[in-house]
Amino acid sequence: MKMKKWLVGLTTAMLVMSSMIGCSSSTPTSTNASEATAPPATEDKTPVTIQYWHAHDDDQKAALENMVQEFNKKYPWITVDTVFQGDYDTLQQKLQAAIAAKQVPAVTNIEVHALPQFADSGVLMDLTPYISRDKLDTNDFSEGMLKAYSYQDKQFGLPLIVSTSVMVYNKTMFDQEGVKPPQTWDEIEEFAKKLTKKDGNEVSRYAFSVPGWDTWYFDPWIENGGGAILSDDMKTAMIDQPDSMKFMKLFKDWKDKGYMHIGYGKGASGNMRQMFFDGKIGMVEHTSALIKWYIETAKFEVGVSFLPGDKKRNSHMGGASIAVMDGIKDNEKEAAWKFVQFMTGAENNIKWAEGTGYLPTRKSAISSEEGKAYFAKYPQYKAVFDNFDNVIGPPKSPAFNEASAAYEEAMGKMVLNGEDPETLLKDAAKKMNDILKDQ
Amino acid sequence: MSSEIKLTKHVPTKKRSLLNIKRRESTKDFLFALPALLLLAIFTYYPLVNSVFISFTDWNLIRPIKKFIGLTNYQNLLVDPEFYHVLKVTFLYTIIEVSLELLLGLGLAVLFNVTARSFGVMRSILFMPHYISMVVVSMVFVWIYNTDYGILNTVLKLFGASPVSWLNDPSTALWAVIIVAVWKGVGFTSLIFISGLRGIPIEYYEAASIDGAGKWKQFLKITLPLLSPTTLFLVITSFISSMQVFQSVNIMTNGGPLKATKVMVYWIYDLTFVQFKAGKGSALVIIFFFIIVLLTAIQFAISKKKVHYEG
Numbered sequence: 001m002k003m004k005k006w007l008v009g010l011t012t013a014m015l016v017m018s019s020m021i022g023c024s025s026s027t028p029t030s031t032n033a034s035e036a037t038a039p040p041a042t043e044d045k046t047p048v049t050i051q052y053w054h055a056h057d058d059d060q061k062a063a064l065e066n067m068v069q070e071f072n073k074k075y076p077w078i079t080v081d082t083v084f085q086g087d088y089d090t091l092q093q094k095l096q097a098a099i100a101a102k103q104v105p106a107v108t109n110i111e112v113h114a115l116p117q118f119a120d121s122g123v124l125m126d127l128t129p130y131i132s133r134d135k136l137d138t139n140d141f142s143e144g145m146l147k148a149y150s151y152q153d154k155q156f157g158l159p160l161i162v163s164t165s166v167m168v169y170n171k172t173m174f175d176q177e178g179v180k181p182p183q184t185w186d187e188i189e190e191f192a193k194k195l196t197k198k199d200g201n202e203v204s205r206y207a208f209s210v211p212g213w214d215t216w217y218f219d220p221w222i223e224n225g226g227g228a229i230l231s232d233d234m235k236t237a238m239i240d241q242p243d244s245m246k247f248m249k250l251f252k253d254w255k256d257k258g259y260m261h262i263g264y265g266k267g268a269s270g271n272m273r274q275m276f277f278d279g280k281i282g283m284v285e286h287t288s289a290l291i292k293w294y295i296e297t298a299k300f301e302v303g304v305s306f307l308p309g310d311k312k313r314n315s316h317m318g319g320a321s322i323a324v325m326d327g328i329k330d331n332e333k334e335a336a337w338k339f340v341q342f343m344t345g346a347e348n349n350i351k352w353a354e355g356t357g358y359l360p361t362r363k364s365a366i367s368s369e370e371g372k373a374y375f376a377k378y379p380q381y382k383a384v385f386d387n388f389d390n391v392i393g394p395p396k397s398p399a400f401n402e403a404s405a406a407y408e409e410a411m412g413k414m415v416l417n418g419e420d421p422e423t424l425l426k427d428a429a430k431k432m433n434d435i436l437k438d439q
Numbered sequence: 440m441s442s443e444i445k446l447t448k449h450v451p452t453k454k455r456s457l458l459n460i461k462r463r464e465s466t467k468d469f470l471f472a473l474p475a476l477l478l479l480a481i482f483t484y485y486p487l488v489n490s491v492f493i494s495f496t497d498w499n500l501i502r503p504i505k506k507f508i509g510l511t512n513y514q515n516l517l518v519d520p521e522f523y524h525v526l527k528v529t530f531l532y533t534i535i536e537v538s539l540e541l542l543l544g545l546g547l548a549v550l551f552n553v554t555a556r557s558f559g560v561m562r563s564i565l566f567m568p569h570y571i572s573m574v575v576v577s578m579v580f581v582w583i584y585n586t587d588y589g590i591l592n593t594v595l596k597l598f599g600a601s602p603v604s605w606l607n608d609p610s611t612a613l614w615a616v617i618i619v620a621v622w623k624g625v626g627f628t629s630l631i632f633i634s635g636l637r638g639i640p641i642e643y644y645e646a647a648s649i650d651g652a653g654k655w656k657q658f659l660k661i662t663l664p665l666l667s668p669t670t671l672f673l674v675i676t677s678f679i680s681s682m683q684v685f686q687s688v689n690i691m692t693n694g695g696p697l698k699a700t701k702v703m704v705y706w707i708y709d710l711t712f713v714q715f716k717a718g719k720g721s722a723l724v725i726i727f728f729f730i731i732v733l734l735t736a737i738q739f740a741i742s743k744k745k746v747h748y749e750g
Contacts, residue, residue, distance in 0.1 A: 093712050099501045117715055121502040265607035265696040271587055402714045412697050416609060438515075 038129035039330060048335045049079040050106035050328075055091045055161075055320065056084065056356065063355025071342045078335045080107075088114070088320060099123050104327045106336040109320040110157055112148055113216075117398045118323075119151035125324040127155045130337050140346060140362050148393025149321040157321025158344040162359040164315045164391045165217050166384060167208070167307060168291065169283035170276070172300035181283060181305035185224075185250070188308060192259035195282045208283040209261035209276070210251070212411045213268045215404045217285055219316050219394060221247040226311035229404075230436075234397040237432035239407050239425050243311070248421035252414055264415045287318055291380050292357045304380035306387045317393050319358060350374050359384060359391075399436055406431040487728070494721035500711065505718075512722035521698075521706075522723075526730075529703045532617060533681040539621045540677055541670065544628025549658070551629065552636045562633070566626035573623065577690035580619045581606065584691075606692055609699035616687050616700050628673055635669030636662070671742045675735060682731055703727050 056064050061084075068080050085091040088111040095118075098104045110118055118124050131138060138146055141159065149157035169181050173195075182191045192207035211217040222229055227244025230237060238244055254260035261281055263272045275281045277298055285307065286294075295302045307315045322343050324336040343352075349365035352358070354374060359381070365371050366385060375382055384391070394400060410424035494512055496505040516522050551562050568576065583591050584605035592602040605615040643661050652660065685704040688694060694701035694709065707727070711720030 089713070096500050096712065096715075117499070118501065121499060123501050265604075266692055267581060267585055267606060271585070274588060398715075402716075409697060412695070416607075416696060 038133045039334070041133060042334065044331065044334070045077045046331070047077045047079065048331050049081055050332055050335050050339060051081045051083055052339065053083050053085045053091060053095065053105040053108040055086065055088050055109050060356040063352060066355065067343060067348060067352060070348060071339060074342065075335075075338055078338065080339060099325075099327070102327055104325040106328050106332045107322060107324055107339055109161065110149075110323045111320045112317055113394055113401055115149055115156060115321065115323075116151050116396045116400065119154070119156040120398045123326055124156045125326045125333060125336075127158070127324065127337070127340070131155060134337075134341070136341065140364050141344075142361055142363070142388050142391060144389055144392040145317060145361050148317050149323075151396060157323035158340055159317075159319075159361045160322040160344055160358075161319035161356070162361055162391075163287045163289035163318045164359065164384060165220065165285050165307065165318070166288045166291065166315065167283050167305040168276070168286050168294050169208075169303045169305060170279065170298070170300050171303035173279065173282055174303065175301075179282075181303065182308045183305070184308055185310040188250075188254070188259075192254060192257075196257075196259050198258055203258040203261075205279065206261040206275075206281045207259045208285070209263060209272050209281045210285045211268065211272065212262040212264040212408075212415050213266075215408045215411070216316055216318060216394070218247065218251075218411065219404075220307055220314045221251075223314050224307065224309045224312045229407075230395045230397060230400070230432075234395060234399075235436055237403065237429040237436065239432070240429035245422055245425050246310075248411070248414060248425060252418075252421055255415070256418075262411075262415045264412050288359055288381075288384055289319070289357050292378070295378075295380065302380065304383045306383045306390075312390075313387065314390050314392055315387065317391050363388075397436070399438070403432040403435045406435070490721040490724050493717055494725050496718045498717045499715045500717040501715070508718070512719045513726070516719065516722055516726065524698060525701050525703055525706050528613065528699070528701055529682060529684075532613060532684060532700075532702055533678060535614075536617045536620050536624075536681045536684075537674065537677050539617065540624045540628050541673060543621065543625045544673070545632050545666075545670075547625065547629040548632030548636055549662075552633050562630070566630055568623040568625075569627045571623070573686040574690060576619060576623055577687045580615075581691055584615055607696050609697045612692050612696055612699045616684075616691055619687055619691070620681070620684065624677065628677070631669060631673055632666065635666045639665045667742075671738075675738055678738065679731060679735065682727075682734075 054064065064082060068082060071078070071080060083105065085094050088109070091109060092111065092114055095104070095108060104123075110124070130136075138155075145159040145162055146155070149155065149159060167181055174180065177195055179191055179194050182188045188208075195205070195207035196203065197205035210221070219229060222239060222244050225243050225246035227241050227246065228238040229244070251260060251262065255262060261272070261275070263269065272281065272284055272286075276284045276294075279300075283305075288304075291302075291304055307313065322340050324333060324340060328336065342348075344361065346362040346365045346368075349360045349362045350368070350370045353360040360366050360371065360374075366375075366388075375385075397403070407425065407428040410421075410428040413419045413424055414421055493505070495507055495509060497508050497511075498505040547565060551558055551565070583589050586592060586602055586604040586607060589605075591605065596602065603611060605611050639662065643665075644657055647657050647661060683704050684702050685708065688700050688702055688705045689708070692700040694705045703723070704727075707720050707723050710716045710723065
């Protein structure tokens with residue numbers, strides 16, 4: 001009976017959306033009209049209120065409030081109304097409804113994998129003309145981070161909430177055993193052999209763990225082996241290419257030898273962390289957003305290393321951008337753009353990173369005195385910034401989310417049933433090609 | 440003369456006023472029903488009709504343009520092996536869940552159909568899970584089922600069993616989700632069964648025992664047939680709600696592992712709100728709607744022969 005309510009909810013949502021939009025198939029998207037030039041900068045100081053829909057949870061709230069206060073000192077005529085909308089998925093669903101109802105917030109977070117979908121639908125404001133009008137120095141951003149929020153050569157958001165996957169390791173254990181985190185794939189075998197412990201056939205300590213529950217964690221492994229997920233034109237799956245399949249074959253081998261733990265399914269993330277804290281796993285791949293949490297929670301010393309590389313040494317970017325919605329008034333757009341610039345600006349970049357646990361995005365901020373102090377306090381972040389430009393965005397196809405489900409399933413079948421990686425990935429590529437063709 | 444006219448006029452006026460009263464009464468009835476009808480129309484019927492419209496388009500939920508693509512969504516769904524997999528999982532879930540819930544509910548109802556104070560307390564305990572939100576229940580069970588740190592495996596370990604990855608193993612995940620639903624639903628089922636049991640006149644049992652029928656025979660020949668209207672009600676309501684299971688799957692498994700718990704409504708949600716395929720999602724809504732209507736109709740048809748209404 002409960003579900004009936006849910007279905008009503010679903011249909012209601014559709015009702016609301018459709019009644020607002022109606023059969024307005026002739027309405028052109030206004031993005032196209034405004035993309036060439038931005039309106040000239042104005043000195044208009046009439047009070048304006050903008051809404052910022054965000055996904056910053058409670059322990060990041062102080063950092064956000066602090067930023068808004070600082071912003072208000074600089075621009076007293078702009079009021080920023082911050083609204084917490086839940087996690088990325090929930091925020092995205094609320095945004096979908098808001099777009100359909102034409103009641104959008106001025107500024108919002110857009111999750112990195114969802115950006116192509118929103119950008120492709122023409123609901124985000126193209127920031128490119130504003131960037132060139134105000135001569136924003138985009139070279140100061142990490143190149144990969146900035147590119148992750150462009151779509152078809154237009155910038156639709158700026159990196160604000162930035163994380164990447166890193167190797168978090170038990171430094172105390174590593175020092176005792178005399179091992180160092182592997183930097184290349186070739187070093188993994190020897191490293192793992194030293195660290196793995198077995199009780200008969202039972203593995204009592206895994207050398208390392210890579211999450212299998214979300215492709216985000218093993219996507220860079222596909223690329224680092226010399227392969228690719230999708231072709232450059234985003235039309236063909238590439239995961240059935242020999243170089244792309246290399247990682248999963250190695251994973252299976254390492255897993256069979258008891259070196260490697262791969263978490264899959266619901267609750268796997270919690271388990272992996274607990275096993276790491278219990279000393280049952282020596283090193284885990286996880287998001288950099290949790291580095292501080294790992295340091296504070298673990299009873300041992302925690303170290304951080306970048307993902308080991310082979311032909312390449314990439315790590316994928318996670319998190320969300322700060323973006324401006326297209327369906328708002330011009331004066332709101334101007335205020336929203338000011339807010340976006342302020343939030344991603346170099347002057348508060350380190351403070352923001354420290355308050356939220358996300359990564360700094362500005363080169364000038366990292367090399368500043370404040371940045372040096374930050375690295376002295378958290379030397380663990382150094383590993384990430386030594387590879388700053390290797391942090392890249394996921395493939396930019398609106399179909400990526402759907403297509404990635406196919407090879408996530410392949411990983412699951414390898415982990416749970418021990419099936420053959422080559423067969424699995426070839427099947428997955430076929431499924432992905434069908435999905436990509438539909439686009 | 441004037442009085443004559445009055446007389447002749449008198450008769451039709453009376454008739455008309457009677458008619459008027461009737462009409463006024465029915466208008467009044469209608470007006471009372473109107474608020475509910477209006478809500479139904481706005482929040483149920485119109486959206487339903489509208490999702491039929493959306494199902495013929497390629498709408499992606501946020502693009503202002505909806506392109507009409509005819510039956511393509513339906514065609515794609517009906518040739519997709521995933522559709523049949525999801526249908527199979529949904530049916531498996533429903534059949535096992537409804538049978539378990541009804542059998543256990545009936546068993547408990549017979550057991551608890553005693554008027555003693557302690558049984559009243561136990562009945563309330565049994566009914567308690569019904570009050571708890573499915574979201575809360577699911578989150579608690581995620582921990583109970585946890586492979587390495589869950590209480591279920593800890594208890595199993597005491598008996599020497601090796602730990603089971605309840606939610607992460609494709610062969611157990613569906614059962615794990617079903618057990619939660621049964622645990623939550625069985626109190627309600629048994630409560631309805633108890634009220635059904637109370638409705639059976641005690642004289643039947645007295646007569647049967649005089650004729651020498653044992654307890655088991657009494658149960659088979661009196662209790663079961665006379666409970667059939669209650670059973671029908673429960674079968675149909677729990678069938679429909681089981682077919683539409685969503686919250687527990689969304690929280691406990693996300694349809695996994697390896698699509699082992701991917702049920703219909705979860706897929707609809709996933710297609711529409713996660714993958715932005717509102718057109719395909721709506722087509723699935725319509726197909727699923729007809730499947731449920733058809734199956735409910737079949738249940739009613741069968742029940743006409745089998746259900747025994749007393750009096």
